[in-house]
Amino acid sequence: MYVAVQVLVSGLSSIAATKSVEMIGYKTVALSLMLVVAGLFMAYLTVLRTEGPHMMSLGTTDRHLRTGNLGHRHDHEDHFTRLLKLYQLKMEALQKVTQKTKEPNSICTNSLPSDEECVDLNCVHTEPESLPARLHSVIDTMNSSNVETLNRIMQLKELQVQPTGKRLLFITAASSNHYLEFQAMLKNFHETVAPNFSNYSLIFYDLGLTLQERAEVKKYCNCEVKTFPVLKMEYWMQKLTCYTWKPLIVQANIKAADILVWMDASVRLTMQGLMETLQDVQIQGMVIRKGHGSLAQHTDTRMMSYFNTTSCVYAPYKMSSGGFIFLHNEQFVGGLEY
Template identity: 35%
Template sequence: MALSKSKGVVFVVLIVFTGSLITLQSGCLSRWWSQVGNEQAQFVQSRGQGERKGRNDVRTNTVQHTTAKEAGSAPGVMQTDDTIENLAVILTKKLSDFPSEKGGLTTKQCKTVTYASQICVDTTCPATFSSSPETRLKQILSTRNESLHSFKSAMAEVTRGVPASNKYVLVNAVSANHYNEMQTMVKNVHTHLLPRLTNFTFIIFDLGLTPLQRNLTETNCGCTVLDFPFDKLPAFFSILNCYTWKPMIIRSLIEKTEFLVWMDTSVRWNRVAKSLDSLFRRCKERGLQLWFNTGGSVAIRTDHETFRFYDDQSCQYDAYGEVQAGFGVYHNEPFVRYAVLDPWVSCAFTRRCMCLQDPARKLRCPGNKLPRRPGACHRFDQSSLGIILIKLYGKRVNLITMNTPIEIRRGDTAKWFTKLP
């Protein structure tokens, strides 16, 4: 009888003890599950309705980074700052935060103009741009393809050894035939730009310099000279006049800095250097700063295949002048990386989009005395970049146009590298 009572007491104690453990464990699990639930809720909210409507549609959703190597974070962490919903909010804000800039689109109708260089509005065009920033953004993001992951090793090679602590990265790429023009550019940068900057890296990519030119550049330029990894890329990247290497370099390096400044060898800073503060402030606010000109419309100077890649018609772009891809200031932010540069790189990796069969066509763009003909010539990198930016910004494209023009001096050469290696 006493033994039975003893067993009963032990049993009761065990029940109480077990209940305490369960309560304690439940509290911990509750807090953990609550945290997971909050994270999941935030994740679902960030993904929005677009994911639920088409989880398997990579072309209309997001490029996901799910490993530490790809995402630069802990294993299993997914970056969600490139979703359509998030980027659309950013684009809408950019379009609404700033007043209209001076100038605007032409109202001259194409039926009243004669020459190819004239920009005009094609009132017979059957296609129009959507008035919805989100819809236009979806159309651009739909061009992002598997090349963004397939060539990560090449992108890593581009940035190898480049520190990530610089506020500014100034970058140029040069081949042997532009060597003397590049010397003048370097002198101009040292004279007008570098004295105004701190915390910067100046990089020149070797696209085919001779051994002597490479040695002289490394000895005299006050910069870092890097090889471009042609061997890790499709063979057509070696066709230098296609300029596919340019978006590759810009997209790779932008993650190493706050401001990436691209300069062709013909760029001169004499006038812009006086307003650097304004240039970088506008770039940070608006994402990027480029220079559009009225020398010819995107419709005339872009191949039909490129418009097909973006699911557009050339007549939609008759009223827009070309963007000058030879100079640009890019701010390191999700919108610029994912909505502008990723589609640009995807085009570069697609042979039918940027590097068409006849690169020499760029040299045969029609002049003032030739009749208008859509797709009469092709501008490769800047044709693609122009389409992306015009579709994103629409009639507000002046928001990303520099308020101080740079100077382009093609053929401005000198032998400034005098110190021997």
């Protein structure tokens, strides 16, 4: 079974992170119901392909959906029941430790800055309230999923990963245009993590360094250096600034350790923030840094349509950043095994 991790980055961010978590330097704030659904997205989806007017999911954890055989109703319902039970347990755990996220006071008007969160009084679309209805809403978008591309990619030798045996796995990546920024991140990492932790691994993925830069990383990084097979990707995945390499790297590594920490080259760690977030992620399943800008304004409307929703529902919420992500290796995040 493929671990299905959806990390929607860049302008799209995460459609499901309607009330995201704020961390590192800040105390983590509440996850909403829809952020919990984002956890279920993680259990079901891999990457969203946007190509011209089309958008489709490349993965699902339901083997009957993968093969297109929907006749096994009993098995499908049993799988749904198990997912629903995980969903309910996670909600109960979150409600004990989280607090309500403050709603924006602004009403959406033409005079309001387009990047500001607001409440759209003309929005008639509503999300389902009950947990079973929310889960069905997620699953129903994926019945026509096509995983041929994902199957091929995840079989590439460059994406084969063995368990590290460590509690923490830190992962980062860079090409030449982020090499200097990566060096600053690495210095901060070794000053913060190395003196205080021992049960961890660090992996660096080369997205396009020069030979000299790669040699320097191998010499000074004190990490495992891997090459991401950019040229073996589908043509629409090869543009680095579309960031499809990020969810694939995360998916390949999600079960290699107890907690996976994705760090962009811009990340700078503090010990207090790191310790708080490591505690939070074991309860929440994932911790995603709050980003900037309106989720509704920066999410492609085709993505909203794919998930059977509309932009106005998410007008009150900020985007979540794909640059700093904590994931706990658990069924709710990593998916069910058969």
